Amino acid sequence: PDHQLFADTVEEEVAFGPRNIGLSAAEVDTRVREALAVVGLGGVRDRDPFLLGKGERQRLAVAALLALRPHVLILDEPTTGLDYLEQRQMMELLRRLHREGRTLVIITHVPWVAAEYAERALLMARGQLLWDGPLRDLCARTDLCTRASFRPPDITRLGLHLGVVPLSVEECVGWVRGKGAISERRSAVNQKRTAS
Template sequence: MIQAQDLHYTFPGEVPALQGLDLTIQRGRSLAILGPNGAGKSTLFLHLNGTLRPARGRVLLQGQPVGYTRRDLTAWRSRVALVLQDPDDQLFAATVAEDVSFGPLNLGLSEAQARARVAEALEALGLTDLAHRPTHMLSGGQKKRAAIAGAVAMHPDVLLLDEPTAGLDLAASEQLMAHLRHLAAKGMTLVFSTHDIELAWTLADEVALFKDGRVTGQGPAEALLTDAAALAQVGLRPPVLVDLWLAARDLGLKTEAPPRDAAAFRAMMAGWGQPTR
């Protein structure tokens, strides 16, 4: 769906951000981007929707190099939507519905078409009852979902989410993840950066590991997130469920693949060690 090829970018003051970064985003998959602060995750996102232009390298959308004219950028951003880490940087309209309608109306849709998209996006993110609430009166989790709804209303092919659960409590984070799983199940391509390896384990189909403006590894989540050596290179360790699965396997549990969530782990452990009849 999207390819980043040999991207280079340096911030003012000769601060390198991307140093020959290569990344492939496949249609219909959920890709988690993991790495320490300063690894280039947010900078990459700003390249993937045309906000920043690489000093060297290129971005391809369905195999074609993207353009940077106003017309090209409008078409590009209608297909690749970015949700920033801080929703206050994105929400600006008086009410949730007005904010979500901004993108569809700027695509040239009629009011009736825009209303239909707004209703669809609000329902998908569980915000229908908050449609007329002022955006400044939303909780942190509600603001996150409102910002995502504004992106979803554009009907993008790819949804980029920069640290989607940052600043959220456990309940708000779990609610947001449920809505993202719903979008993924409907076929939307999700790309999200995170410091939370547990989130990546439960949500991602694929993982890309970032360090010093480069991708050190990309592949299936089950492979990379169980590779302690690869994770150690970017300052991470395997998810807790993987550690528990490995310990149980060492104690004699017969299982081929680690569980992807707590419910699957409980099901795997059910009856283990009980006497057979």
């Protein structure tokens, strides 16, 4: 976000978009307050954006978008440069926005982010769309993953050797214990592997 931020204060950063589309001062203030509250930055309105931590700056960039009240958010690598806790916080914030009715398109190269948060996966390589569908089914297609240099999470790759496609450690443990929802997918994975 560092190349996107330009205002002297957090408040001014978030207010830029709403002001630019001609909203009244009262409406701009309302939207700034709401957007900062959503991303957990309500207490830093007067701070210089460049004195915020990396995770806070990422959330500030999201707040600037939210102040415009878009129905669709397209985020390119929203977890880049964040530690694991900040990555989780960012993704949970985005999950909350999705549950509130927004459509999210997230571009990521982080396998666990895709595995845990994607409802639908699109895989591209060299400008071509190779896959559009469920991530679990994509991970079973090792030919496509290899072609696009997409490496599924380690637990998924381990599961493939067992004939299942777990997207998380919890799913794999559930399968090992015989209670997992993925156990019935074993035959489907084996069928796909033999068809490849």
